[in-house]
Amino acid sequence: MAYRHMIGARSWVFADLRELMAKATPPRSGDMLAGIAAASAEENVAARMCLAEVPLATFLTEALVPYEADEVTRLVIDTHDAAAFAPVAHLTVGDFRDFLLSERATPAVLAALAPGITPEMAAAVSKLMRNQDLIMVAKKCRVVTRFRNTIGLPGTMAVRLQPNHPTDDPAGITAAILDGLLYGCGDAVIGINPASDSVPVLSELLKLVDGIIQRFDIPTQGCLLTHVTTSVEVINRGVPVDLVFQSVAGTQAANASFGIDLAVLKEGHEAALSLKRGTVGDNVMYFETGQGSALSANAHHGVDQQTLEARAYAVCRPFRPLLVNTVVGFIGPEYLYDGKQIIRAGLEDHFCGKLMGVPLGCDVCYTNHAEADQDDMDTLMTLLGAAGVTYIMGIPGSDDVMLNYQSTSFHDQLYLREVLGLRRAPEFARWLTEMGIAEADGRLRPQGANHPLLAAAPGLAA
Amino acid sequence: MSGATGTNGTPAAGDGTTPENAGGREPPERRDDSPVHRDDSPVHRDSWRRLAGLTPARIALGxxxxxxxxxxxxxxxxxxAQARDAVHTPFESATVAAGIAGLGFExxxxxxxxxxRDIYLRRPDLGRRLSAEGRATLEALHQGDPAAAPDIALVVADGLSSTAIHVQAVPFLAAFRARLVExxxxxxxxxxxxxxxxxxxDEVGAALGARCVVVLVGERPGLSSPDSLGLYLTFEPKVGRTDAERNCISNVRGEGLSHDLAAFKLAWLLKEALARRLTGVQLKDESDLLLVAGRAPPLRLPEAAS
Incomplete structure (x- = not known):
C-alpha cells in the first residue's frame, strides 16, 4: 500500500511502509549506502509527517520483512501481547510520541506497555523524536535484571570491565581486570573478547575470571564473548560459565551470517540456565548488536538500519538477557559517518531497547576512520547517562588493544558518576566499600601497594 | 588468520606527571603507605604501576x-592523531611504485x-572496483601476451592506512621477492x-589472468598500531569472491609480525593454495610448525639465483 503526504502543492508518495520508514530516518551513511535514504531534506521531513499519521496497529498487519521469509518477523507477530498493547492500540505514531512524553506515561505504565511494543513501532516513533525526547522517555523506562547483582535500578549505571589482550595472555588480562576493579568497574560483567576461538584457551580464560570472582567473593559475573555454540561446548566440558554471549541482528538472514538462529539461541539459553550459577537472579544471556550489521551481511531486505537494529532487540527479548548492548560506532563510517550520526544512533538504540523492555547498555565507541573523536564520545556518554543507560564499557584508557577501536574508559565512568550522581549496582557498591576500594559515597579511595586484590597480580604474589 | 603477536610498547604509566619521591624525602606528615599526594601534585598515581609491563593496554594511568x-x-x-593521519594522508602511489620498481619488479x-577519500570511506563498494581507466590499463596488459599470465598477481592497496603502505610495502616486498625466487x-x-x-x-587478478592474487593493504589503524600491513591471499580471483574465500596475515609491522616471517608465512600459504587449488576457511595456516625458534627457516635458493 502506498503512503502519500501533501506539502503545499507537492504530493510526496512512498511506495510502502518500508520505504516510508527508511525515508523518515534521520540521515545516516548506511541508509545512503543501501540506496534507501530520503533524496532531500524535505522528503525526509515529508516522510516523517506522513509516518506521524500512520496508526500504530498498521505495524501488526504490514510486515517490513516478509512473515513467510523471516523467523524474526514471525517471532514478533506470533508473540505480540495484545493486552499490553491495548492502551495505545488506537494511537497513530505521532500520537504515540505525545503519549510517551506526557505525564500519563509513568515508569509503571511504560513497563506494562513494553510487551505490546513491536520493534517497528519503537523505531517508527523514534524517527519523530528529537534527541531530548529519546533521553526523556528512556529515562522513564525501568528494566531491572539480576544474576549475582541487581542491574538497572533507578539512579544506577553499571560498567562492563573489558580486559582484552591481543594474544589472550592470562597475566595481561589479569592485570587489566585488577586495574578495572581498583577503579570501581565490573558490576555489569567482567567480559573478555578473546582473540582465540580454541576451546582449551577459552576454558582457561573462563577459569581465570571465575577464579578472581570466587577468590574475592565479588558480586558480579564473568563472560567470554565467543560464539554461542562454543559456549555450549565449553559448558558441556564442565567449565564454569556465568553468562552466554552472542551477537545478534534483526533479520533471519543476518543472523544466519552469524551462524545462529532462534533455536541455537534457545539451546545456549537452556545450557546457561542449567548451571544455576546466579545467586540473586537467572538472567543469563549477554547480547550485542549494532546498526549496519544486516546491510553488511547483505541481509537487510531494503529496511533502514535503525529499524533492523530495533528488531535485534526483539530477538534478545524472549531470552530475558542480563545485558544487551549496541556497539554503536564499531563497524565504521559507511554506516555511521561521524560523531553526529553516532550520537543520534546511540540515543535511538537505547530508547528503542528500553521501550521494548530490554536492558540496554551502549558501547560508546568509534573507529579511527570515522569522523569522530573523544569529544563526541564525551557527549554521547553524558547524554546516555542522563537517559539512564543500563551500562557502558570500561576499557583501560579507552584503547581496546585487541579490537582496535576506542570506547569508554575506567576514568569515564568515574566522570559520569561524579557529574550525574550515578551509583553502581548495590551489591557491587557494598563490596567495593568492604574492600576499601571506594568510600560509601562511591568515590575511589587512594590505594597502597598492599591492597589485598594485588595479591592476585601475576609476579607480585607474596 | 595468522596469529600475529602485538606488543605495543606502552610507556610507563604516569610518565612526567609527578616526580616520584622527589628529592628522596617523604613528606613527614605521611606515615601510611598511601602513594598519593606526593609533594603538592593533585595526581593520584596508581600503586600497581608495575603491572603495566604485563599488557599493551593502558592500565595504571593514575x-x-x-x-x-x-x-x-x-x-x-x-x-x-597518528591513526587519523594514517587514514587521511594522501597516498603517494608514484613514490611507492618507484620504490617497488627499485626492487626489480615491473x-x-x-x-x-x-x-x-571521503567517497572511499562512505562507499566501500566503489573501493572494491577498478576505475574504467584502470580496468582498460590492466586488460591491455593482459591482451598483450595472454600466455604470460602470472601465477601470482601482486596488488599494493592503500586501504585504510596509506601510512602502512608508505612504511611497509617496499621492505616487505624485498623480503617476499626472495621467496618468489625460491x-x-x-x-x-x-x-x-x-x-x-x-x-x-579480485578484479585485478582476473584482468591479469592470475591463478592467485596477493593484496598488501593498509589495515584499519588502531590507536597503538597506525601503520599495520595486512596480506590477503585469494585463489582464482574474480569479482564476487567473499572474505570466507581468502586467507589473511595481519599485523605486519615492526612491533608485530616481522617482514621476513610474514613473507615466509605468505609463501607457505601460496604453496598450499596452488597445490590444493583453494584459499579460505578450508586452508589453515600451519606454517608455525616449520618455524625455528620463532623465526622463518632460511631461504633455499635455486643454484642459478644464489
Missing amino acids: RVGAGLPTAEVLRFSLAH TVTVSSAATG NGWRTGPVVVASQARVALG
Missing part, C-alpha cells in the same frame, strides 16, 4: 579526581572507482592501487 592526568590525555591525543598504477613463481607487474579495498584484487 587520575586527577575522576579524570586522566594531563600527560595521559596528550599521549592519547597523539596516538589518535609496476603499474591504477585507481579504484572511488574518486576521493619457489620460481611468475608474477605480473605489481599493481599499485589508490583508494582500494581488499576485494579490488
Whole structure:
C-alpha cells in the first residue's frame, strides 16, 4: 500500500511502509549506502509527517520483512501481547510520541506497555523524536535484571570491565581486570573478547575470571564473548560459565551470517540456565548488536538500519538477557559517518531497547576512520547517562588493544558518576566499600601497594 | 588468520606527571603507605604501576579526581592523531611504485572507482572496483601476451592506512621477492592501487589472468598500531569472491609480525593454495610448525639465483 503526504502543492508518495520508514530516518551513511535514504531534506521531513499519521496497529498487519521469509518477523507477530498493547492500540505514531512524553506515561505504565511494543513501532516513533525526547522517555523506562547483582535500578549505571589482550595472555588480562576493579568497574560483567576461538584457551580464560570472582567473593559475573555454540561446548566440558554471549541482528538472514538462529539461541539459553550459577537472579544471556550489521551481511531486505537494529532487540527479548548492548560506532563510517550520526544512533538504540523492555547498555565507541573523536564520545556518554543507560564499557584508557577501536574508559565512568550522581549496582557498591576500594559515597579511595586484590597480580604474589 | 603477536610498547604509566619521591624525602606528615599526594601534585598515581609491563593496554594511568592526568590525555591525543593521519594522508602511489620498481619488479598504477577519500570511506563498494581507466590499463596488459599470465598477481592497496603502505610495502616486498625466487613463481607487474579495498584484487587478478592474487593493504589503524600491513591471499580471483574465500596475515609491522616471517608465512600459504587449488576457511595456516625458534627457516635458493 502506498503512503502519500501533501506539502503545499507537492504530493510526496512512498511506495510502502518500508520505504516510508527508511525515508523518515534521520540521515545516516548506511541508509545512503543501501540506496534507501530520503533524496532531500524535505522528503525526509515529508516522510516523517506522513509516518506521524500512520496508526500504530498498521505495524501488526504490514510486515517490513516478509512473515513467510523471516523467523524474526514471525517471532514478533506470533508473540505480540495484545493486552499490553491495548492502551495505545488506537494511537497513530505521532500520537504515540505525545503519549510517551506526557505525564500519563509513568515508569509503571511504560513497563506494562513494553510487551505490546513491536520493534517497528519503537523505531517508527523514534524517527519523530528529537534527541531530548529519546533521553526523556528512556529515562522513564525501568528494566531491572539480576544474576549475582541487581542491574538497572533507578539512579544506577553499571560498567562492563573489558580486559582484552591481543594474544589472550592470562597475566595481561589479569592485570587489566585488577586495574578495572581498583577503579570501581565490573558490576555489569567482567567480559573478555578473546582473540582465540580454541576451546582449551577459552576454558582457561573462563577459569581465570571465575577464579578472581570466587577468590574475592565479588558480586558480579564473568563472560567470554565467543560464539554461542562454543559456549555450549565449553559448558558441556564442565567449565564454569556465568553468562552466554552472542551477537545478534534483526533479520533471519543476518543472523544466519552469524551462524545462529532462534533455536541455537534457545539451546545456549537452556545450557546457561542449567548451571544455576546466579545467586540473586537467572538472567543469563549477554547480547550485542549494532546498526549496519544486516546491510553488511547483505541481509537487510531494503529496511533502514535503525529499524533492523530495533528488531535485534526483539530477538534478545524472549531470552530475558542480563545485558544487551549496541556497539554503536564499531563497524565504521559507511554506516555511521561521524560523531553526529553516532550520537543520534546511540540515543535511538537505547530508547528503542528500553521501550521494548530490554536492558540496554551502549558501547560508546568509534573507529579511527570515522569522523569522530573523544569529544563526541564525551557527549554521547553524558547524554546516555542522563537517559539512564543500563551500562557502558570500561576499557583501560579507552584503547581496546585487541579490537582496535576506542570506547569508554575506567576514568569515564568515574566522570559520569561524579557529574550525574550515578551509583553502581548495590551489591557491587557494598563490596567495593568492604574492600576499601571506594568510600560509601562511591568515590575511589587512594590505594597502597598492599591492597589485598594485588595479591592476585601475576609476579607480585607474596 | 595468522596469529600475529602485538606488543605495543606502552610507556610507563604516569610518565612526567609527578616526580616520584622527589628529592628522596617523604613528606613527614605521611606515615601510611598511601602513594598519593606526593609533594603538592593533585595526581593520584596508581600503586600497581608495575603491572603495566604485563599488557599493551593502558592500565595504571593514575587520575586527577575522576579524570586522566594531563600527560595521559596528550599521549592519547597523539596516538589518535597518528591513526587519523594514517587514514587521511594522501597516498603517494608514484613514490611507492618507484620504490617497488627499485626492487626489480615491473609496476603499474591504477585507481579504484572511488574518486576521493571521503567517497572511499562512505562507499566501500566503489573501493572494491577498478576505475574504467584502470580496468582498460590492466586488460591491455593482459591482451598483450595472454600466455604470460602470472601465477601470482601482486596488488599494493592503500586501504585504510596509506601510512602502512608508505612504511611497509617496499621492505616487505624485498623480503617476499626472495621467496618468489625460491619457489620460481611468475608474477605480473605489481599493481599499485589508490583508494582500494581488499576485494579490488579480485578484479585485478582476473584482468591479469592470475591463478592467485596477493593484496598488501593498509589495515584499519588502531590507536597503538597506525601503520599495520595486512596480506590477503585469494585463489582464482574474480569479482564476487567473499572474505570466507581468502586467507589473511595481519599485523605486519615492526612491533608485530616481522617482514621476513610474514613473507615466509605468505609463501607457505601460496604453496598450499596452488597445490590444493583453494584459499579460505578450508586452508589453515600451519606454517608455525616449520618455524625455528620463532623465526622463518632460511631461504633455499635455486643454484642459478644464489
